[in-house]
Amino acid sequence: xxxxxxxxxxxxxxxxxxxxxxxxxxxxxxxxxxxxxxxxxxxxxxxxxxxxxxxxxxxxxxxxxxxxxxxxxxxxxxxxxxxxxxxxxxxxxxxxxxxxxxxxxxxxxxxxxxxxxxxxxxxxxxxxxxxxxxxxxxxxxxxxxxxxxxxxxxxxxxxxxxxxxxxxxxxxxxxxxxxxxxxxxxxxxxxxxxxxxxxxxxxxxxxxxxxxxxxxxxxxxxxxxxxxxxxxxxxxxxxxxxxxxxxxxxxxxxxxxxxxxxxxxxxxxxxxxxxxxxxxxxxxxxxxxxxxxxxxxxxxxxxxxxxxxxxxxxxxxxxxxxxxxxxxxxxxxxxxxxxxxxxxxxxxxxxxxxxxxxxxxxxxxxxxxxxxxxxxxxxxxxxxxxxxxxxx
Amino acid sequence: xxxxxxxxxxxxxxxxxxxxxxxxxxxxxxxxxxxxxxxxxxxxxxxxxxxxxxxxxxxxxxxxxxxxxxxxxxxxxxxxxxxxxxxxxxxxxxxxxxxxxxxxxxxxxxxxxxxxxxxxxxxxxxxxxxxxxxxxxxxxxxxxxxxxxxxxxxxxxxxxxxxxxxxxxxxxxxxxxxxxxxxxxxxxxxxxxxxxxxxxxxxxxxxxxxxxxxxxxxxxxxxxxxxxxxxxxxxxxxxxxxxxxxxxxxxxxxxxxxxxxxxxxxxxxxxxxxxxxxxxxxxxxxxxxxxxxxxxxxxxxxxxxxxxxxxxxxxxxxxxxxxxxxxxxxxxxxxxxxxxxxxxxxxxxxxxxxxxxxxxxxxxxxxxxxxxxxxxxxxxxxxxxxxxxxxx
Numbered sequence: 167x168x169x170x171x172x173x174x175x176x177x178x179x180x181x182x183x184x185x186x187x188x189x190x191x192x193x194x195x196x197x198x199x200x201x202x203x204x205x206x207x208x209x210x211x212x213x214x215x216x217x218x219x220x221x222x223x224x225x226x227x228x229x230x231x232x233x234x235x236x237x238x239x240x241x242x243x244x245x246x247x248x249x250x251x252x253x254x255x256x257x258x259x260x261x262x263x264x265x266x267x268x269x270x271x272x273x274x275x276x277x278x279x280x281x282x283x284x285x286x287x288x289x290x291x292x293x294x295x296x297x298x299x300x301x302x303x304x305x306x307x308x309x310x311x312x313x314x315x316x317x318x319x320x321x322x323x324x325x326x327x328x329x330x331x332x333x334x335x336x337x338x339x340x341x342x343x344x345x346x347x348x349x350x351x352x353x354x355x356x357x358x359x360x361x362x363x364x365x366x367x368x369x370x371x372x373x374x375x376x377x378x379x380x381x382x383x384x385x386x387x388x389x390x391x392x393x394x395x396x397x398x399x400x401x402x403x404x405x406x407x408x409x410x411x412x413x414x415x416x417x418x419x420x421x422x423x424x425x426x427x428x429x430x431x432x433x434x435x436x437x438x439x440x441x442x443x444x445x446x447x448x449x450x451x452x453x454x455x456x457x458x459x460x461x462x463x464x465x466x467x468x469x470x471x472x473x474x475x476x477x478x479x480x481x482x483x484x485x486x487x488x489x490x491x492x493x494x495x496x497x498x499x500x501x502x503x504x505x506x507x508x509x510x511x512x513x514x515x516x517x518x519x520x521x522x523x524x525x526x527x528x529x530x531x532x533x534x535x536x537x538x539x540x541x542x543x544x545x546x547x548x549x550x551x552x553x554x555x556x557x558x
Numbered sequence: 559x560x561x562x563x564x565x566x567x568x569x570x571x572x573x574x575x576x577x578x579x580x581x582x583x584x585x586x587x588x589x590x591x592x593x594x595x596x597x598x599x600x601x602x603x604x605x606x607x608x609x610x611x612x613x614x615x616x617x618x619x620x621x622x623x624x625x626x627x628x629x630x631x632x633x634x635x636x637x638x639x640x641x642x643x644x645x646x647x648x649x650x651x652x653x654x655x656x657x658x659x660x661x662x663x664x665x666x667x668x669x670x671x672x673x674x675x676x677x678x679x680x681x682x683x684x685x686x687x688x689x690x691x692x693x694x695x696x697x698x699x700x701x702x703x704x705x706x707x708x709x710x711x712x713x714x715x716x717x718x719x720x721x722x723x724x725x726x727x728x729x730x731x732x733x734x735x736x737x738x739x740x741x742x743x744x745x746x747x748x749x750x751x752x753x754x755x756x757x758x759x760x761x762x763x764x765x766x767x768x769x770x771x772x773x774x775x776x777x778x779x780x781x782x783x784x785x786x787x788x789x790x791x792x793x794x795x796x797x798x799x800x801x802x803x804x805x806x807x808x809x810x811x812x813x814x815x816x817x818x819x820x821x822x823x824x825x826x827x828x829x830x831x832x833x834x835x836x837x838x839x840x841x842x843x844x845x846x847x848x849x850x851x852x853x854x855x856x857x858x859x860x861x862x863x864x865x866x867x868x869x870x871x872x873x874x875x876x877x878x879x880x881x882x883x884x885x886x887x888x889x890x891x892x893x894x895x896x897x898x899x900x901x902x903x904x905x906x907x908x909x910x911x912x913x914x915x916x917x918x919x920x921x922x923x924x925x926x927x928x929x930x931x932x933x934x935x936x937x938x939x940x941x942x943x944x945x946x947x948x949x950x
Contacts, residue, residue: 207876208872208875208876209875209876209879209880209881209883210871210872210874210875210883239868240868240871240899240900240901241900242884242898242899242900275868276868276901384872385868385872385875462854462937462941466941466942469942476631476632476667476668476777479602479632480600480602480776480777482602483600483601483602483603483777484599484600484601487601488601489601491601491602492634506634507632507634508632508633508634509632509668545854545942546942547939547942547943549854549858549942550858550861550937550938550939550941550942551939
């Protein structure tokens, strides 16, 4: 059983999901925890995101209440009030400050949050609180996800051993109406507020922000992290010798969740890393990686297992970055595909790589020393089916 | 029969297309014509584009030779030499300057241009030159196109009447390996070189650059325009009273071809205009229109006839443009969908619009007075099939 000292979790069915499956989860810290969050960059934000952004400012949080089934997005003023009311109900039952509760929602957009149903389920939700419950909570926040997503890491801080656990959801960067990628990270390791924020932002940049399924950004995307300090280690600061280890472990943990999301991507049959090397700047490398990773022609070629390097190079060429196509080299895993802008060897030598469920396309520009990458999926018939037929 | 004074066209089968269908077209002006062109912005350019860019610099051209079946892209130095050789063969047979011939290619990428086959077909190609032949030339440059694309306009210049004709190809902004959107425009109207260039660039911005099928930009995209002045009107300059009429007619002509390309888009079942109004700047309006028009979630919703305004607003929200979502209004054709950021009326009132093969989504931001639009298509199963199965 995964347990994180000082944290209790629970999950129940409140009836918001018509299937009767679990749809409400609570993450509770025995003491107010230091908190940081990264929310969607979409300027159209769901009500719980707007409220969460306000409350995270104080850098403290003691409970996160997450419902699935209804996203509480595009719901106007009443949607915001519903989010507030839900946190009021939770805080009253837990006997904690209302401002220490952050709400999170995922599911159908446009519909009103069933506040009454959730309220009715709260006593049961709270009575079930206890250590463990990570996997069940992960199940309770699923929407179109095919499997629950959670992961855990142990980290030595001097003689003590801390725990960091993550509970995520998402299939595709965004599901059709079932918006959202969510991740909740909890740790007993004591870390300074500003340092926690920095570690979270950096780790999100190098994990969740590297994945592409369909290029759309949800109105509900949220990553929220709590550190309750129960491990009682010396507070980690930016200057601590432990800091870089902490950030690395956190990035590694988030990358595991991020790769689960790509793997669970809508209709995805392939997970492909687009690795751009030899760019003049990291920004330019990333621009190319993103353009290739978002190209429909490239993604359909992955689905068709067609080792079509021309589409990849053409996508790189329209990224808005200057490079000399005649110097470019490309590899599929370790197989050389092009050299000096032309095909290097017979297609039969590198075509088998595209049969694999997971592989890397490396593009070497030879313009400089910067590099970046993204992780993308293919574009399948099932993607079109899921997203065109969802509401019918 | 469409005929443009002073121009002769012809088309034959050279055997480059294995089907035996026509695959070689020649556009010939009796006298050297003033010429302007707009080529792909992709920095990976096909050999004929590189050669065309060099030759268009003199602002004169007398013959355009277009082959379909092989794109002569990603073919390195030998590809360039093949393009040069083809224009040498054409110019020798026509008895004109080699530099007055511009080549153009569309078809499979990566393979070598069959220069010998083309050379063998040239005597026949030239012997068939004559007025008319527009429709046959349009057929000869087709690849995955389902129908030939050409259009014509008449334009009064004082007491004289000039003709502008366009021959296009393209299905999707780019076809899988069959790269390319091409358009050749010919007119007998006398117009100043610089003015011709300006009219062409403006009209392309407001026609071809407004269409989105899959957001990819081909290595071969080219629009080339010739004006041979045979009408013998007073040369049109930027200061002429006729200039704006000329540009408008040209834009109208190119829009007709552009809409044919969207309609012929790979697997497209819908043609949708995304019209963004009330933006602070045209650039911001265009950014939003493009982000919405490129969104896979929006395009699959069009295919599924799902009037999912939430996906549209969410796509607008990630365009990188600040606006207040609570002020936004949206219309599907003339049906109001959202007002003040929330649904305005029952879905049954606006849902029928999505059943139409052609409709407009209007987004009113109320931030300023600038507007822009794009024309996009839906994303269908057939798109995935065409692009994933093309080489199998």
